[in-house]
Amino acid sequence: MGRRIGRFVGLIGLMGLVMIPSMVFSASSEKTEKTEKKEEVSSSDVLLNEGLMKNLDQFSKVLFFIKKSYVEDPSEKDLLLGAIQGMLGTLDPHSVYMTPEVYKELKADTEGKFGGVGIEITIRENHLLVISPIEGTPAFRAGLKPGDRILKIDDASTKGMGLTEAVKMMRGKAGSKVHLTISRERVAKPFVVTITRDIIRILSVKSDLIEGQYGYVRIVSFQEKTAKFLHKALAKLQKQAKGPLKGLILDLRSNPGGLLEEAIAVADAFLKNGLIVKTDSRTEKTEERSARNDGDEPTYPLIVMVNGGSASASEIVAGALQDQDRAVVLGTQTFGKGSVQTVFDLGDGAALKLTVARYFTPKGRSIQAEGIVPDIIVESKDSVDESDEKRFLRERDLEGHLEGEQEKGKDKTAKTNIVELEVDSQKKVALDYLKSWNLFGRGQ
Structure with a gap:
């Protein structure tokens, strides 16, 4: 029994949470946001820690008595996952154990191709909650909105459902249908949305020429x-x-994040020099990533558009261009995910994604739970009339999130007054600002 317990404990020291408060079912994977660094750790690395072994003695005894005396014969796998849930439940929402199936899907997400409906969701109050549908996907076309609560997937209630189970239920063969029962604010009764699954191919960059001389580029997510x-x-x-x-x-509106290296490369394209982002961890020195002194793109006026669905990698780009006085940021306050995750390969197809650091803008601003405050606050007509902006779930709304440095202080305010429009025309305001750039300039 002792050998079995020892092996069991060793595995517990390496794995992470299955039922997590936040998981991305989109091209924005959490591997994304952070370093692409992967580390392998053997169970002996954990077991050789004498202090840890003493602390785990009580756990070993509990496991022994459960296996020996519980009224039924429990599965060791279920016991292991339950212990993992309790362990990582004391950490932040983004530290998660990924089964081989989930990890495989995560890697597919970052490549911009995967099967399913195309939404980013989280768990709140024991139900699935939509953070954002991904533009151009079945969920987007079906009209799902940020803040929608998914009460049922087909006939199964989502109350208490883990995200791993939700993944399995919402993903399926292209052409098959899934029925989601939705509860939405200001809608009296729940309603059913039928979505036809498809192979999700995310075109991460879209562009258009406006009035023959102004460029418009939308980055849906930061992928390879x-x-x-x-x-x-x-x-x-x-x-x-x-x-x-x-x-x-x-x-960058409703861009939930993506690969850190791609975000840095995008910011670098518009900067000739200077810091882009820096990370600070408990175990390593502060790491700084700077522009390569080549500034690929001309120094034309630049407006970066953001909203409450802009997270992580999007916030890195917006924060860097704002702090380096390269762009005016316009829109509404961003999501506020400023933590760094590293993926630890567990060697059996599974992986542990663990929060290891926080990242900061060039001027040292922490994004965690605070987000990027635009230079110019512009809300769409829907936001003004129906308080749509309140529907955006932000990092600070997640249970167990890492607190931001100023989270307990006074609320941040915008640098300019809110512009309320008769139509949802944030893009029009951005264009008008570009046209008057010579009059107002950066940050006016």
């Missing part, structure tokens, strides 16, 4: 080759404009 696609889009726009652009709108 996003920076490369950005450069291609900008080159195409300049060719269409038959010369240099007079200005650019970089739209």
Whole structure:
């Protein structure tokens, strides 16, 4: 029995949570946001810690008595996962154990191709909650909105349902249907949305030329080759404009994040020099990532658009360009996910994603639970009339989140007054600002 318990304890020291408060079912994987660094740890590394072994003695005894005397014969696997849930339940929402199936899906997400409906969700008050539907996906086309509560998946109640189970139920063969029972604010009764599953291919960069001289680029998420696609889009726009652009709108609204390296490369494209982001951890020295002193794109006026669905990698880009006085940030306050996750490969197809650091903007601002406050607050008509902005779930709303440095202090305020519009025309305001850039300039 002692050998079995020892092996069991060793595994517990390496694995993480299955039922988590937040998981991404979109092209924004949590591997994403952070370092692509993977580390392998053997069980002996854990077991050799004498102090840890003493602390685990009580756990070993509990396990022994459960296996010996419980009224039924429990599964060791279930006991293990239950212990893991309790252990990582004391940490932040983004530290998670990924089964081989979930880890495989995570890697597929970052490549921009996966099967399913295309939503980013979390768990709140024992129910699934939509953070954001991904643009262009079945969920987006079906009209799901941030803040929608998913009460049922087909006939199964989501109350108490783990995210791993939800993944299995919402993903399926392309062409098959899934029925989601939705509860929405200001809608009297729950209603059913039928979504046809599809192979989700996320086109991470979309572009358009406005009035023949202003560029518009939307980054849906930061996936592999996003920076490369950005450069291609900008080159195409300049060719269409038959010369240099007079200005650019970089739209990061409802972009839930993505690969850190791609976010850095995107910010680097607009910076000739200077810091982009820095990370600070408990075990390692502060790491700084800076522009490569080449500034690929011309120094035309730049507007970065954000909202409450802009998270993590999006906040890195917006914060860097704002702090380096390269762009005016316009929209509404961002999500506020400023933590760094590292993926630890467990060697059996499973992985542990663990929060290991916080990241900061070039001026040292912590994004965690605070987000990026735009230079110009502009709410869409829907936001003004129906308080849509309140529907956005933010990092500070997640149970167990890491607190931001100023979270207990006074609320941050915008640098300019809110602009309320008769129509949802944040993009129009951004264009108007570009046209008047010479009059107002950066940050006015």
